[in-house]
Amino acid sequence: MxxxxxxxxxxxxxxxxxxxxxxxxxxxxxxxxxxxxxxxxxxxxxxxxxxxxxxxxxxxxxxGPKLIEIGSAAIDCVDISAQGIPFLKQLMDGVQETVFMAVLSEDQLVYIAKIDNNRSIRTTAQPGSRKPLYCTGLGKTFLAFLPVEKRNRLLDEIEFVRFTEQTIMDKKTLVDQLKQFSNQGYAIDDEENEEGLFCLAAPVFGADGEIKAAISTAGPKERMLTRKSMITEQLLYTAGKITESIGGYVN
CATH class of the missing domain: 1.10.10.10 (Winged helix-like DNA-binding domain superfamily/Winged helix DNA-binding domain)
Structure with a gap:
């Protein structure tokens, strides 16, 4: 380097x-x-x-004052990661799939934790790496649960790029999905960022009631779909426990 x-x-x-x-x-x-x-x-x-x-x-x-904002965000990331890791390990043990945690950095997703399973699928997502919001389960979780003004700003700034045949390439389709995700409490990435990878993701809320992080489980599509109900239940339970551990609540 x-x-x-x-x-x-x-x-x-x-x-x-x-x-x-x-x-x-x-x-x-x-x-x-x-x-x-x-x-x-x-x-x-x-x-x-x-x-x-x-x-x-x-x-x-x-x-200057801008460093305060960045420093506060860094502290939040460290706190959420530290609080979340034990719960993420329990989630991985329960679903036997790879588990992730990510935060929002400007208009991109940044992975801050990854818990591998012994049958983990190969993926480009690693702690510290960045990905777009519109084609990842974690990213779409942020878009679905952010305050309306911030979500709309991010939606207006998206430049759609195709990663797979399944990648969403227009704003209307994405917005329709986000409404569904907001109602059901979790988001889905159906091979939209990486071929063969299916992802379920859920929000973690902070003390102000706003989304601070997102967690996900990801694995081969066929294997994930056969256990989708069980995985979703454990995912939402884990997101709730991490929210609780950082003093958060759902607004």
Whole structure:
């Protein structure tokens, strides 16, 4: 893996300013990190413009408000994952299929946990990987249970790309599905992202009553369909227990 020098410099600026809550000037940042002053000026200016840094009257820079939002989201992910893992393991033992947990990151799905079964199907989904919302069970769970305004914004931004013959390629079909999923309490991915893979997914709600994560079970379509009722029951039970464990409730 190659290291991106500019990305490393951004991280070093954040780490330095975290140790100086009163802020530092561009000159001081440049000196402490041994960065050229001209490139440091451009780097800091960009971070300030994007809201990751803030500036006071003395031209000193401190960590900005956007980092609070990102940090809070990271804490939520860690908490939900830590609380959810024991329940996910129980779910995997019960259904004998691969189990996932994911969160929403802007307009994509990010996997934060995966519990494999000894007969797990091969899949590209791994912790840290990202996937679209419209063609995954986890993603469609978010679209089905997010507040209306946020859901509509995400729907308007979707650029449909075909992954399999089953991939939904238009907004109307997707919206019709989401209404059904919202009513029944769980979402389905029927070979829409990967050939042969059938997925059932359910929402996890936070203390504000809004969806914070989604969990799923996935396996070969034929095997999943023969046990769909049992798997769905255990999936919904597990989602409810994780919701309860993080102090959440269904709005």
């Amino acid at each position: 190659s290291v991106v020098k500019s990305a490393v410099r951004v991280l070093r600026v954040f780490e330095l300013l975290a140790k100086h809550p009163d802020g530092l000037t561009v000159k001081e940042i440049s000196r402490d990190l041994s960065f050229p002053q001209s490139s440091t000026f451009n780097l800091v200016g960009t971070l300030f413009h994007e809201g990751y840094l803030q500036q006071d009257a003395l031209k000193r820079y401190r960590l």
